[in-house]
Amino acid sequence: MGVDAEMSEMTMVESLNLALDQEMESDERVLLLGEDVGEDGGIFRVSEGLNEKYGPERVIDTPLAESAIVGTALGMALGGLRPVAELQFMGFSYFAMHQIESHVSRYRWRSQGGMHLPMVIRMPYGAGVRALEHHSESKEVFYAHIPGLKTVIPSGPRNARALLASAIRDPDPVIFLEPKRSYRSFREDVPEEPETVPIGAAELVRRGEDLTFICYGAMLRPVLEVADGLADRGVSSDVLDLRTVAPLDVDAIEESVRNTGRAVVVTEAHRAFGPASEIVASIVDRVFFYLEAPVERVTGYDIHVPYFAREFDYLPDVEHIERAARRALEV
Amino acid sequence: MPRTRLDVYPTLEHLSILGEEGDLDEDLEPNLDEHLLLELHRVMLLSRRFDDRRLSWQRSGRIGTFAPVKGQEAAQIGVVSAITAKDWFVPSFRETAAATWRGASLTSLVLFDAGFNEGGRVEEGSHDLPISVPVASQLPHAVGLGYAIKRARKDEVVMVFFGDGATSEGDFHEALNFAGVFGLPVVFVCQNNQWAISLPRDEQTASKSIAQKAAAYGLPGLQVDGNDILACRVAGIEAVERARSGQGPTLLELCTYRLSVHTTADDPHKYRSEEEEDAWIARDPLPRFQRYLVGKGILDDDAIEELESQIESQITGIWEDAKEEMEVLAQDPAHIFEHVYEEMPAHLRRQRDSMRNGGGR
Numbered sequence: 001m002g003v004d005a006e007m008s009e010m011t012m013v014e015s016l017n018l019a020l021d022q023e024m025e026s027d028e029r030v031l032l033l034g035e036d037v038g039e040d041g042g043i044f045r046v047s048e049g050l051n052e053k054y055g056p057e058r059v060i061d062t063p064l065a066e067s068a069i070v071g072t073a074l075g076m077a078l079g080g081l082r083p084v085a086e087l088q089f090m091g092f093s094y095f096a097m098h099q100i101e102s103h104v105s106r107y108r109w110r111s112q113g114g115m116h117l118p119m120v121i122r123m124p125y126g127a128g129v130r131a132l133e134h135h136s137e138s139k140e141v142f143y144a145h146i147p148g149l150k151t152v153i154p155s156g157p158r159n160a161r162a163l164l165a166s167a168i169r170d171p172d173p174v175i176f177l178e179p180k181r182s183y184r185s186f187r188e189d190v191p192e193e194p195e196t197v198p199i200g201a202a203e204l205v206r207r208g209e210d211l212t213f214i215c216y217g218a219m220l221r222p223v224l225e226v227a228d229g230l231a232d233r234g235v236s237s238d239v240l241d242l243r244t245v246a247p248l249d250v251d252a253i254e255e256s257v258r259n260t261g262r263a264v265v266v267t268e269a270h271r272a273f274g275p276a277s278e279i280v281a282s283i284v285d286r287v288f289f290y291l292e293a294p295v296e297r298v299t300g301y302d303i304h305v306p307y308f309a310r311e312f313d314y315l316p317d318v319e320h321i322e323r324a325a326r327r328a329l330e331v
Numbered sequence: 332m333p334r335t336r337l338d339v340y341p342t343l344e345h346l347s348i349l350g351e352e353g354d355l356d357e358d359l360e361p362n363l364d365e366h367l368l369l370e371l372h373r374v375m376l377l378s379r380r381f382d383d384r385r386l387s388w389q390r391s392g393r394i395g396t397f398a399p400v401k402g403q404e405a406a407q408i409g410v411v412s413a414i415t416a417k418d419w420f421v422p423s424f425r426e427t428a429a430a431t432w433r434g435a436s437l438t439s440l441v442l443f444d445a446g447f448n449e450g451g452r453v454e455e456g457s458h459d460l461p462i463s464v465p466v467a468s469q470l471p472h473a474v475g476l477g478y479a480i481k482r483a484r485k486d487e488v489v490m491v492f493f494g495d496g497a498t499s500e501g502d503f504h505e506a507l508n509f510a511g512v513f514g515l516p517v518v519f520v521c522q523n524n525q526w527a528i529s530l531p532r533d534e535q536t537a538s539k540s541i542a543q544k545a546a547a548y549g550l551p552g553l554q555v556d557g558n559d560i561l562a563c564r565v566a567g568i569e570a571v572e573r574a575r576s577g578q579g580p581t582l583l584e585l586c587t588y589r590l591s592v593h594t595t596a597d598d599p600h601k602y603r604s605e606e607e608e609d610a611w612i613a614r615d616p617l618p619r620f621q622r623y624l625v626g627k628g629i630l631d632d633d634a635i636e637e638l639e640s641q642i643e644s645q646i647t648g649i650w651e652d653a654k655e656e657m658e659v660l661a662q663d664p665a666h667i668f669e670h671v672y673e674e675m676p677a678h679l680r681r682q683r684d685s686m687r688n689g690g691g692r
Contacts, residue, residue, distance in 0.1 A: 035528065036529045040528065040529035041601070043528065043596070043597075061530055063496075063534070063535050064466055064467075064496035064497070064499045064527050064530070064535065065500050065501065067501055068499075068501075091465065095502075130395045130396065131396060132395070132396055132464055133462075296691075298691070301667070301679070301692075302671075302682065303671050303682075306448055306666075307443070307451075308395050309445060309447045309657075309660070310447075310664055311446070313686070314667060316692060320692050323690075324691055324692065
């Protein structure tokens with residue numbers, strides 16, 4: 001990217017809208033479908049204005065049926081289109097789980113490469129917006145666990161835009177999980193020119209020597225706060241923003257932890273059988289003998305995300321991350 | 332003869348008793364005693380005012396997102412008044428009026444709206460299920476309850492509520508099919524409030540009615556003016572009697588209107604016209620029923636005014652109670668570990684203790 005590229009300050013909602021708009025503009029096979037994505041512009045307004053620009057044939061307000069949305073998107077992809085399906089909340093995506101696991105993930109494999117599914121399934125996930133039950137969970141492992149899917153989670157407006165564009169262009173199905181807590185809580189410069197980033201590649205957001213933080217999605221901001229605080233006290237950290245949860249960028253993890261010997265993994269998902277478990281396992285597999293301290297996991301508890309009065313008691317915060325970092329550094 | 336007419340669902344009826352203009356079908360008018368009529372009215376008015384107050388609490392940040400019931404009070408209270416305490420009430424997430432009729436604690440509802448899980452507590456032995464958020468997901472539960480009732484040879488009935496949007500979900504079709512096949516005592520109550528967030532009814536389904544979907548599963552269906560509390564009551568009684576007498580399930584379509592937002596996170600002016608809203612305000616079930624009661628000489632302006640002021644202080648009391656309780660509950664963050672299992676497993680005890688001790692994760 002050139003230094004003089006035109007930039008605009010955007011929220012994640014706006015940058016996702018930009019990605020959809022530009023991909024629809026440049027590739028007429030791209031279309032959107034989901035509940036309230038048309039005239040309403042999506043319940044979070046991610047598809048705002050696209051209905052007017054591209055019409056109801058390409059921005060499709062569907063009846064209320066998640067399974068049919070995903071199954072229909074599959075058929076559209078087989079038929080030569082590039083559907084981007086929106087599910088309103090991760091908590092409602094399980095209606096579609098059967099289509100996702102039984103078919104979306106398997107078509108390339110089942111047809112032995114004769115058919116494939118260039119499709120994206122978008123859904124907001126995560127807590128922190130005072131929402132109702134089923135509107136706050138982080139069950140990314142459900143999707144990360146399934147072979148044949150790519151599970152992508154942006155952390156900010158700029159990479160959200162670039163990752164969504166990459167997901168739409170990807171030849172395989174991508175589960176695109178949007179941290180709703182980050183939808184409007186901050187802005188970033190986003191280049192006006194289309195931008196992509198490779199799916200499956202983590203980004204080293206801070207470079208340091210003493211400690212590695214591994215995180216993604218809405219956890220990046222509190223992690224950066226801790227890393228910057230530590231830097232003020234002379235402790236320098238690597239901060240890895242995974243951006244893709246599956247397939248996991250184990251090379252990036254290995255490289256960083258081999259160098260620092262200490263790692264703190266931060267996710268808002270549950271702890272047991274969660275994404276942090278897989279990340280720690282990959283560290284143990286690859287760089288166990290380089291470790292100078294036990295790897296720390298900072299995660300959500302193994303309970304349903306409580307109703308919103310106590311959702312911040314569930315969520316990992318700066319204090320938890322800082323304490324874990326201290327433990328990792330003390331040994 | 333290769334092509335003959337199939338005798339499938341030859342008729343579908345629409346029931347209306349008390350019209351928009353106060354016109355009354357006296358042949359169909361149910362003979363309800365004065366006490367019941369006034370109680371129906373009291374709960375309608377309470378639901379309406381409770382909704383108004385919750386909206387103002389939500390707008391001032393005192394409670395979170397909720398789904399207003401405004402406009403659907405007659406539909407909910409009319410049909411739910413047809414079941415008794417021993418019957419089962421299976422709501423979705425907008426059934427505040429029906430729940431109020433069933434005697435739900437409004438203080439608990441405020442706690443729920445304010446984001447405290449304790450607000451969802453169900454008393455042991457209750458036949459009223461908690462709020463179910465994922466659309467249509469509660470319908471199969473009603474079927475299972477119906478099966479249990481039938482197997483125990485009990486004379487209970489299950490009444491399950493959902494909206495027009497729910498009829499697009501697989502769970503709706505699967506549940507109606509099961510209930511039909513097993514001949515279960517379930518009353519399926521679809522409140523067709525014309526909008527599923529931004530999707531109008533005629534884009535939700537190409538069917539001319541929702542009631543006709545019953546035919547596909549071999550059950551009777553009836554379309555009802557959902558803003559006419561008398562018609563809703565009569566339709567409810569008919570369906571409940573059918574279920575209770577072993578004649579199986581019914582699908583009721585109550586045609587009504589969501590006069591307010593889908594939830595407080597929604598802005599209807601993005602997708603529907605004020606003209607349309609005005610037309611439905613004119614069909615508001617509350618003044619319609621009030622005019623009927625005034626006409627019968629069992630209610631007058633003074634009585635309404637007195638009831639309004641009673642309700643206002645009742646709701647103020649509900650808020651005071653809820654506020655007091657919230658202050659206590661807020662002291663107990665570790666409550667989040669409760670009720671995940673009957674017995675808290677070791678790993679959750681460790682996580683809870685670590686939280687209490689201000690330890691790590």
